Amino acid sequence: xxxxxxxxxxxxxxxxxxxxxxxxxxxxFSHPELKFEETLASERLAAxxxxxxxxxxxxxxxxPTALRALHPAASAGPTVxxxxxxxxxxxxxxxxxxxxxxxxxxxxxxxxxxIKSHLPGRLVFLGTPAEEGGGGKVKMIExxxxxxxxxxxxxxxxxxxxxxxxxxxxxxxxxxxRGVAAHASAWPEKGVNALDAVIQTFNGINAxxxxxxxxxxxxxxxxxGGAKPNIVxxxxxxxxxxxxxxxxxxDELFLKLRHCAEGAARATGAELTYSVFDVPYKAMRLNQxxxxxxxxxxxxxxxxxxxxxxxxxxxxSTDMADVSHVVPSIHAYLAICSDDVAGHSxxxxxxxxxxxxxxxxxxxxxxxxLTAIDVLSRPDLVEEAWAAFGRQATS
Numbered sequence: 001x002x003x004x005x006x007x008x009x010x011x012x013x014x015x016x017x018x019x020x021x022x023x024x025x026x027x028x029f030s031h032p033e034l035k036f037e038e039t040l041a042s043e044r045l046a047a048x049x050x051x052x053x054x055x056x057x058x059x060x061x062x063x064p065t066a067l068r069a070l071h072p073a074a075s076a077g078p079t080v081x082x083x084x085x086x087x088x089x090x091x092x093x094x095x096x097x098x099x100x101x102x103x104x105x106x107x108x109x110x111x112x113x114x115i116k117s118h119l120p121g122r123l124v125f126l127g128t129p130a131e132e133g134g135g136g137k138v139k140m141i142e143x144x145x146x147x148x149x150x151x152x153x154x155x156x157x158x159x160x161x162x163x164x165x166x167x168x169x170x171x172x173x174x175x176x177x178r179g180v181a182a183h184a185s186a187w188p189e190k191g192v193n194a195l196d197a198v199i200q201t202f203n204g205i206n207a208x209x210x211x212x213x214x215x216x217x218x219x220x221x222x223x224x225g226g227a228k229p230n231i232v233x234x235x236x237x238x239x240x241x242x243x244x245x246x247x248x249x250x251d252e253l254f255l256k257l258r259h260c261a262e263g264a265a266r267a268t269g270a271e272l273t274y275s276v277f278d279v280p281y282k283a284m285r286l287n288q289x290x291x292x293x294x295x296x297x298x299x300x301x302x303x304x305x306x307x308x309x310x311x312x313x314x315x316x317s318t319d320m321a322d323v324s325h326v327v328p329s330i331h332a333y334l335a336i337c338s339d340d341v342a343g344h345s346x347x348x349x350x351x352x353x354x355x356x357x358x359x360x361x362x363x364x365x366x367x368x369x370l371t372a373i374d375v376l377s378r379p380d381l382v383e384e385a386w387a388a389f390g391r392q393a394t395s
Contacts, residue, residue, distance in 0.1 A: 006115050006118060006119065006373055006377075007370050007373055009114070009115050010111045010112060010114075010115060010366070010369040010370060010373060011111075011301065011366050011369075011370070013110070013111035013114050013115075013369075014107050014108075014111045014362060014365050014366050014369065015362075017107055017110055017111065018362060020048070021103045021104075021106060021107045021361065021362065021365065022103070022358055024044060024045070024048060024102065024103045024106060025099045025100055025102070025103035025353075025357075025358065025361060026099075026353065027040075027044055028040075028041045028044065028086055028094070028098070028099035028102055028103070029093070029094045029099040029352060029353050032088030032089075032093035032094055033086075033087060033088055034087060034088060034089075034090060034132075035087045035129060035130035035131075035132055035133055035134040035136070036063065036064075036065060036087075036129055036130050036134055036136075037065070037087075038065040038086050038087050038129050038130075039064070039065060041065070041086035041087075041102060042058070042064075042065040042066070042067055042086065042127055042129070045067060045084060045086070045102060045106060045125075045127055046058060046067055046069070046127075048106055048110070049067075049069040049106070049109065049110075049125060050069075052110050052113050052114075053071070053072060053113065054069040054070065054071055054072075054109070054113065054125065055069065055070045055071075055072060056068075056069045057069070057070075060126075060140060060143065060145055061139050061140045061142070061143030061145055062139070062143065063129050063130075063136060063139060063140075065127070065129040066126075066127060066128065066129050066136060066139075066140060066145075067084075067125065067126065067127030068124065068125070068126055068127075068145060069109070069124065069125040069126075069127075070122065070123070070124055071109075071112070071113050071116045071122070071123040071124075073113075073116040073117040073119075073123075074121075074122040074123075075120050075121065075122075076120060076121070077119075077120030077121030077122070077376060078120070078121040078122075078150040078151065078375055078376055078379075078382045079121055079122040079123075079124060079148055079149045079150050079151075080121065080122070080123055080124065080149070080150065080151050080152075080153070080372045080375050080376060081124045081125075081126050081146070081149045081151070081152040081153070081327070082105045082108050082109050082112075082123075082124070082125050082126070082153060082154070082368055082372065083101075083105060083126050083128055083137075083152055083153065083154035083320065083323075084101060084102040084105035084106065084125065084126065084127045084128065084154070085098045085101045085102065085128055085131045085154070086098050086099065086101070086102040086127065086129070087129055087130055087131055087132050087134075087136075088132070089132055089344060092344065092345070092346065092349055093349050094349055094352045094353075095343070095344050095345055095346065095348045095349035095352070096132065096157070096343060096344060096348070096352075097156070097157030097336060097343075097348065097351070097352040097357065098131070098132075099352055099353075100155075100157050100336070100352055100357055100358075100360065100361040100364075101154060101155060101156060101157070102127075103361050103365075104154075104155050104361045104362075104364040104365040104368065105125065105127075105154060105155075105365075105368070106125070106365075107361070107362065107365030107366075107369075108364075108365045108366075108368035108369040108372065109123065109125040111365065111366075111369045112369050112372055112373070119373065119376045119377060120376055120377070121150075121375075121376040123372070123376075124149065126140070126145065126152075128140060128319075131318060131319055131320075133172070133278045133279075134278060134279060135278065135279025135280075135281065135319045135322070136319065137319040137320060137322055137323050138279050138281070138319050138322050139279075141322060141323065141326055146323060146326050146327050149327045150327070150328065150375065150382050150385070150386070151290060151327070151328050151329070151330070151371075151372075151375045151382070151385060152320075152323050152324075152327045152328070152329045152330070153290070153294070153329065153330035153331075153332075153368050153371060153372070154320060154330070154331055154332075154368075155331075155332050155333070155334055155360075155364035155365075155367070155368065156318075156331060156332070156333050156334070157333075157334060157335075157336040157348075157351070157352060157357060157360060157361075158333035158334060158335055158336070158343065159335060159336075159337050159338065159339045159340075159341050159342070159343070159348075160306045160308075160313050160333060160335050160339055161298075161303065161304065161305050161306045161333060161334050161335045162305065162306060162308070162313050162332070162333045163291050163294050163295040163298065163305060163330075163332045163333075164286050164288065164291035164292075164295070165284075165313055165315075165331075165332075165333055166245065166283060166284045166286060166315060167281075167283060167284035167315055167316060167317055167318050167320075167321045167331070168215070168216075168217065168243035168244060168245055168250075168283060168315045168316065168317045169243065169244055169245070169246065169247040169249075169250035169280070169281060169282050169283040169317065169321070170241055170242065170243045170250065170280060170281045170317035171241075171242045171250055171251070171253075171254045171276060171280045172239065172240070172241055172242075172276065172277050172278045172280070173239070173240045173241075173242060173254065173257060173258075173274065173275070173276055173277070174223075174237065174238075174239050174240075174274075174275050174276075174277050175198070175201060175237065175238050175239075175240070175261045175272065175273070175274050176235070176236075176237040176272070176273040176274075176275075177194035177195075177197040177198060177235070177236050177237070177264075177265065177268075177270040177271065177272055177273075178194055178234060178235055178270060178271045178273070179191065179192030179193055179194035179197070179232065179233065179234045179235070179236075179268070179269070179270040179271075180192040180232070180234055181231055181232055181233070181234035182231075182232045183230065183231070183232075184229065184230045184231060184232050185230060188232060191232030191234070192232070192234070192268065192269045192270055193232050193233055193268060193270070194226075194233045194234055194235050194236035194268075194270045195225050195226050195233040195236040196264075196268045196270075197236065197261075197264040197265055197267070197268040197270040197272070198222055198225070198236040198237070198238050198264070200260075200263070200264035200267055200268060201238065201257075201260050201261045201264045202220065202238070204259075204260030204261075204263060204264060205218050205220070205240075205256075205257060205260050208256060208260070212253070213244065213245070213249060215244070215245050215315060216243065216244045216245070216249065216253060217241065217242070217243040217244075218240060218241070218242050218243075218253060218256075218257060219240065219241055220238050220239055220240035220241070221238060221239055222236070222237070222238045223237045223238060223239055224236055224237040236270075239277070240257055241317075242254045242257055243315075243317055244283070245283055245315070246283050247282045247283050250280075250283070258274055261274055262274075279319070281317050281318060281319050281321055281322060282321045282322050282324075282325055283321055284318070284320070284321040284324050284329075284331060285321070285324040285325055285329070285389070285392045285393075286324075286392070287324070287328045287329060287330065287385055287388050287389060287392070288388055289328075289381060289384035289385045289387075289388050290328055290329070290330050290371070290375075290381075290385050290388075291330060291332075293371050293374045293375075293381060294330050294332055294367055294368075294371045297366070297367045297370035297371050297374070298332070298334075298363065298364075298367040300370065301363055301366040301367060301370070302363070303334065303360075303363040303367070306335065309339075313333075316343065318331065325393075327389075328385040328386060328388070328389045330368075330371065332364070332367070334360040334363060334364050335356075335360065336348075336351045336352065336354065336356050336357040336360045337351035337354075337356065337357075
């Protein structure tokens with residue numbers, strides 16, 4: 001068991017780093033960049049890590065904005081990865097708080113770096129692009145970046161504070177229908193209405209809703225519905241997100257969506273093109289030993305866990321879930337606003353640059369640093385984490 005003084009040193013270091021971390025968070029917030037375009041964010045993080053002696057590698061897994069930074073004080077023992085996200089949302093900017101995620105990961109890494117020579121194992125910072133669609137972590141898994149890691153951890157801003165909270169698997173589908181254009185008043189009988197096929201698909205999905213498992217989601221938008229009301233639309237398209245609490249049921253829902261689209265094509269006579277876009281994400285595999293350690297450390301720095309109300313905390317989707325299928329992982333949520341504020345909203349973006357947001361960023365950095373110390377110094381925790389990972393993999 002490591003001397004608890006190193007935990008105090010890590011907390012003290014993050015307090016000293018606070019102005020620097022706030023500046024990084026504000027910089028990323030003020031320069032929102034979409035998936036795979038996070039040049040400014042990744043360059044700033046790389047510079048901060050290099051400033052503190054980390055060996056930084058850019059362009060990881062073939063992505064120019066992906067980072068891997070290893071602290072030079074590496075020795076035999078476990079490997080801990082602290083994960084940063086930094087992409088923004090179209091039009092809304094950092095309405096998912098990835099600026100806080102990046103700053104918290106940086107803070108935990110820099111604080112651990114100051115004491116790493118006293119700890120066994122290896123410390124790795126991973127900057128992961130394109131969480132908002134694109135699956136940067138999935139590409140990094142495929143590139144072998146997560147090989148040899150014993151614990152991966154990150155925090156995520158939220159309207160609630162929760163540890164050991166799952167995620168929904170997601171598949172993103174695009175449907176396109178092609179019909180026959182015609183004058184909608186003079187010769188409607190000569191047309192084949194592609195928009196009717198899209199609407200029929202939505203109607204089919206809506207008819208299925210009462211038969212879906214609780215917590216599952218199928219939601220979509222019409223991306224093209226025609227040119228003018230007096231022209232029978234010869235092309236129409238929609239995009240859907242299919243989500244479920246387990247990966248297998250998500251695949252099943254994906255097939256149901258396809259059947260609804262195929263039925264609509266037959267009913268209207270339109271020709272269907274059906275495809276998956278972006279990278280599917282799996283459902284999160286929780287790791288109780290790591291989650292319990294993180295929860296204890298989070299509470300030790302004065303941050304209280306929330307109790308779920310009603311049916312529980314809402315679930316979204318993340319490519320960190322894919323990481324949890326290859327490495328014991330933590331994906332904790334820290335409240336930066338009241339529970340009446342929705343993620344991916346302008347109000348949530350405002351919270352991502354608020355004092356409460358900064359406080360959550362600092363608390364998350366501390367909890368990750370303390371949990372990393374637990375992992376690096378406690379072989380029993382590493383064994384328990386991998387044993388829990390194995391049980392999840394075979395269940």
